[in-house]
Amino acid sequence: MNAKVSPQPNISAAQGDVVKASFPVRRMDFEFQQVPRYWADHDAGLTHFMTALSALFPDGEKFFVDSTRAVRNDPKLADPYMQKEISAFIGQEAMHSKEHLAFNAAAQAYGYDVRRLENMTGALIKNTTRVVGKLLKPFGFTQEMIGLTGTCALEHFTATIAAELLRNPEVQAMFKDQTMYRLWMWHAVEENEHKAVVFDVYATLYGRGPKAYSMRVAAMVLAMVFIFITQSYFTARLMKQDKKLTWKDTRYMIKFMYGRKGFMTRQIPELLAFFRPNFHPNDFDTDALLAQWKQKLGFVSA
Template identity: 50%
Template sequence: MNAKVDLLTTLKASFPVRRMDFEFKNVLKYWVNGDPCSTHMFSAMSVMFPDGERYFVDSVRAVRDMITDDPQLQKDISAFIGQEAMHAKEHHSFHLNAEVHGLDPESLERFTFNLLDKATKLIIRNGKQQRLAVTCALEHFTGTIAAQLMRREDIQNMMQDETMKHLWLWHSVEENEHKAVAYDVYEKIYGTGPAAYLNRVVIMAIAITLIIAVKFGFLTTLMYRDGQLTNFSSWKKGLSLFWGREGFFTQIIPETWDYFRPNFHPWQHNTHDLLNKYRAKLGMTN
């Protein structure tokens, strides 16, 4: 017993929890390339984070007591929870400050919460395994998006507000630091057999369909609220940036699709070099 306590005391998580406090009061209205659609595309992702991150935390917390023989994973779960809580806090803070532009992004946060709650109850029956599988699926999607942003310096250079660029790159680093935690928890508890595989890929198919539909709905809502719904040149610019031949989302389709392989694991997409590069660039010393 003492040896076990000593091990838990001396073990450290594989990644740290960083306390952040961004100042969003002077963020430009159109901080991505001076363009409404390109900016609102990022905001359409951002409004999904606060309650999405809380959902992830709750789903992992609900099963962590089932892991009794992996103290390192327990440490990583704690750090995962800390990082996700900080992401929810900072994106929510941005949304509150963005109210000055009359777009009411906080209302879209509430829609995300209601969607997750209803989808969990109606589609996946609210089971712990299903909720964790939702987290695994969406963590893969967000981790893939985060890695893509770290690769796409051209898009970073379009971010004309340094606070927002720092927010997204910090978030991207941490999403890749903890990208395998929920997945490792899922495999540790439910295994890798046919039933576990079928559960996670069916839920991924549902989740990816819903998330694309919701993102486009949020984008359309923000463009409408901004009086830009008929700004077709902005629509063309934003949709090309994300869904064109070299688009941000277009390029991650193969990596996203890898999730459906039976032997998939998040770290098969090695982002260690990207992590080292951006931890140094952002001055993350731990």
């Protein structure tokens, strides 16, 4: 095994009168030194596609944490259980950022400038939220609302990707390296454990009226465009650095990800569900799926 799992003792299922979060924070320490260059189906295209996704995570997860911390002291969120859920969410996201930073550094060692992609992600998030904030300030939208709305939309995106990863054996078979398999499956499990936290925070603070709905719909449109363009550019950039930005080297990846039954294509209906006025992340029940994977990964006691 290439990682140690240490669940935090103060965050677990509720017991007696002690208020605790519904999911734990697991400390993971993966070792990426032995990960091969092309760990995704021994294919450059698939490997760079997933590495491009990973490059989005460190600053993306930091954005999620910062946006949630910015509102957590609001009196509407004073409920002890809600506070424990927020703390556990922040803990899990911080751990995701840590582990993807470590993997990205290992990819950098192969000569790919992943650190630059991370910096580009951070700059894009910062500039986008600042511009949107200035544009919407005259209409009564605060910077805190904009940050939390963006987080709400992006969390649905990551939870949807994660659920498909946990359901799809063909995609799971792509991971030819055990360390990368455990990294992505662990991340996928936790994205679905905390998928409703930020949405519930958002609904508690801003309700479900026309203003809150229109804001989260706009955020989702922006998030989908942001992720598709940025991740595609990152993938192309990595392929170019590897001198493999050719049809021969990319066609398998494109079909695998965006074909009629591709990994990303299959997620479209669930992604679009976010636009329903009465949507909630728990509309998609992943409890049985999570129970199966937590047992498989040895997380049952966590």
